[in-house]
Every structure is written in C-alpha cells, then in structure tokens.
Amino acid sequence: MPKELKGDMNGQGLHVGIVVARFNEIITRKLLDSAVETLIRYGVRDEDITVGWVPGSFELPVVAKALAKTGKYQAVICLGAVIRGETSHYDMVAGQAASGINSVGLETGVPTIFGVLTTENMEQALNRSGGKAGNMGTNTAVTAIETARLIEAASNS
Numbered sequence: 644m645p646k647e648l649k650g651d652m653n654g655q656g657l658h659v660g661i662v663v664a665r666f667n668e669i670i671t672r673k674l675l676d677s678a679v680e681t682l683i684r685y686g687v688r689d690e691d692i693t694v695g696w697v698p699g700s701f702e703l704p705v706v707a708k709a710l711a712k713t714g715k716y717q718a719v720i721c722l723g724a725v726i727r728g729e730t731s732h733y734d735m736v737a738g739q740a741a742s743g744i745n746s747v748g749l750e751t752g753v754p755t756i757f758g759v760l761t762t763e764n765m766e767q768a769l770n771r772s773g774g775k776a777g778n779m780g781t782n783t784a785v786t787a788i789e790t791a792r793l794i795e796a797a798s799n800s
C-alpha cells in the first residue's frame with residue numbers, strides 16, 4: 644500500500660505572510676478580508692498573520708520573496724486584481740505577477756499562493772471577490788494551509 648501524503652487543514656501554529664496590491668483596492672481589500680477570516684477559521688492566530696501592502700500586482704513577487712526569505716512564514720499569499728478593461732498593459736502586469744509569484748515559491752521553497760484576479764471587467768472582479776462567484780481570498784487561505792502542511796508532511800516522509 645503506497646504511503647499517501649496529505650496536507651491537513653489545520654492552521655494552528657502556522658505563520659502566514661500576505662502581500663496585497665493597493666491597485667483596485669475596492670477588490671483587493673475584499674480578498675484580504677476573506678483570506679484573513681478563513682485563516683483564522685482554520686486555526687491560524689491573528690498575530691501570526693503579517694500583511695504588507697504594495698502599489699500594484701507587479702510588485703507582489705519582490706515583497707513576497709522578502710517575506711519568504713525570512714524563514715518565518717510557512718506560506719505567503721499574494722493578492723491582487725488586474726482588470727483588462729482598465730489597462731492596456733494587462734497582459735504584462737498579469738503575466739509578470741504570475742511568473743514572479745511562481746518563481747518565489749520555487750526559489751524559496753515557501754508555498755507562495757497566486758491570488759491575483761485577472762478579469763475582463765470590474766463586474767467580474769466584484770463577482771469573484773465576494774459576489775456570486777465566491778471570494779478568491781477564501782481559496783487562497785485554504786490553499787496556503789493545505790500546501791504548507793503538505794510540504795511539512797513531505798519533509799517528514
């Protein structure tokens with residue numbers, strides 16, 4: 644019977660960094676509130692969550708990396724909203740944020756969660772930040788805990 648590794652949904656004792664973009668703050672604040680609320684619901688202590696605001700999604704990776712490199716956090720969550728209707732350089736901002744966030748996780752070994760909404764318009768962004776399509780902040784918190792626990796399990800396997 645193969646041994647199966649699982650990341651259990653226990654946030655107790657975890658330290659989580661969150662980096663959030665101020666651009667489109669009407670959206671990103673909702674993502675942040677939902678991520679924090681979900682972390683706490685799963686047992687992460689309020690004082691073990693550190694939040695850093697950056698100007699825009701493009702800046703998420705560099706600050707995520709600074710947090711990850713401290714060794715103090717078992718997961719870092721990146722939150723942003725890139726809305727195509729409002730920017731001509733949508734593809735560059737969204738693409739660089741995604742690839743930068745991916746690199747931070749691979750380079751530091753700290754799970755770095757991609758919570759950047761990429762939408763065609765503000766309505767879609769509102770729908771996915773607490774409207775009829777849920778709140779992506781919640782998903783990022785669940786993903787952060789599960790992945791941090793899975794990495795812990797892999798390290799002890």
Ligand code: INI
Pocket residue numbers: 664666667698699700701702723724725726727729730732733736
């Ligand atoms: N940043 C975002 O997070 N979302 C956007 O939709 C956006 N637009 O529209 O341009 C955006 N731009 C700013 C960018 O992230 C950087 O802060 C800026 O380019 C300075 O590096």
